[in-house]
Amino acid sequence: MYGADVEQIAIQLNEDPQKLADFEARIARGEKIEPGDWMPAEYRRQLIRMISQHAHSEVVGMLPEGAWITRAPSLRRKLILLAKVQDEAGHGQYLYHAAETLGATREEMLDALLDGKAKYSSIFNYHTTSWADNGAIGWLVDGAAILNQTMLARCSYGPYSRAMVRICMEENFHRKQGQEMIILYSQGTPIQRAMVQDAITRWWWPTLMMFGPHDADSPNSGVLIRWGIKTRTNDELRQEFINQLVPDLQACGIVLPDPNLHYDEASGNWRTGPIDWDEFWSVLKGNGPANAERMAARRLAHADGAWVREAAAAYAAKNQQQVN
């Protein structure tokens, strides 16, 4: 048996109501959905969209920090940053594989990215203008990503959930190295303190936007929450982040760029002023400060690498012929 609301959704989505009810019952029991299992086409579509966006974010996310590897100011920082950006490539690879379990191919996903059809996290469309930005990205951006990913580690789709468990462990190191850098520099020389203040001032609002629009304006949230892909809303996650970060950043003597920021005794939450959603939508539509550069860098690497991929394929084919 299934409820009237399952029947309605089954009609809407053109799915078999019994299968849909069984599927939802599995999710309700906390079971993971695995690649060969029956799933609604919309579940598959939403997951491919989310996982590939996530993979693209890792790949494009290599660029803003990667640009600083050669300039890292100590051997220790250089090795940490290299390892971090390498992790991001690894996460991208891992996530593309997770999306492949749903029937998408890496080529299709990459084409969608390079054609500008697929999205990636809007945060990577901002410039990294000083070395301290790497600290801000670690502490703020990776910190925000971890909240989202910790939630996704509990999601109903097995491969995505398991990828997230592993990725979260590594992201925690990323966050810690950023936090350590910001704390150290905030107690450092005047040049370092100014660098840190400037970095946090620029990354604060874009990081808050990373959690996505307010719940009321988030078109995909309903079905994602119903099927256990998301278990918390954008606003809940954003509030948790703000509550974590505000006291820590203030303890470093950093001034946050928000005159309306205040502590709300009644709810126990830090409240920010209004987020500039026009900026968010504009960056998402491709008009952020670095959208064009990020896409140009990806397209150039892809075009420059075409002969290498062709050669590798030709070589593999020749070897295969010899084996046969």
Added chain:
Amino acid sequence: MPFLPFVPLWREVMERTHQYALSGYLIALADDELILGHRDSEWTGHAPILEEDIAFANLALDEIGHAKLWYELAADLLGEDKTIYPDKLVYFRDAAQFRNIQLAELPKGDWAFSTLRQYLFDAFEALRLEALSQSSYTPLAEIATRIRTEELYHLRHSQAWVLRLVLGTEESGRRMQAALDALWPYARALAAPLPGEADLHAAGIVPSSAALFEHWSSEAIAFLQSANLSIPSSFIPHPSSLVDSRRVHSEYFPALIQDLQAVARLDPEAQW
């Protein structure tokens, strides 16, 4: 009665002149690794496939990690603080004070150029590390043994890519031949002695670069020919004097050093 602290014997045994010479030798060795790692790291985010973003970042991590080990050993020999001295060497020497060979510092070029350079380097390093792992100076032998296992993976990776690219398509084969033609003259500097090498070699501490070079060139030539590459007719000595080849840099080098040191020199007093 408490135990006496362990006194490293080598410090007593190795002559002062050798200690000093070896520190210079190690710094040059480290400079090769650092600068090659720097060029490798430039591929991060720009490689032809995601798997090679990972691989080249890994090469860079290893090379720069090895540089750090050699700088630290040099610091030990000079009685310097090894938590500080490596960064001083990397960030506060001027370009002219670096002792890497030009092969390491040339811009990354196309994927063929970087892959082939890596192969030429890895193949030479495998031989040098094998020899250094037999050094009469134990701390040196131990580090060489440790590094060698990682470098063997590098060699396997670069060899596999050289074959793929040389034998893949007409274009990839052409690019590899062009890369070899460009790199070969610079590879000659692998034969150049490192600072202090003559005395250290006589004392059984380090191998002779010239002897390693003989071995390397016959191995590399055989491998490259087996992959259908034509070996350029002769090594053009470059620069004119082999002995000076670690003192003379290419026109690309000042920009590399400026980039490497840009942030650290914003505030030399700061702890970064």
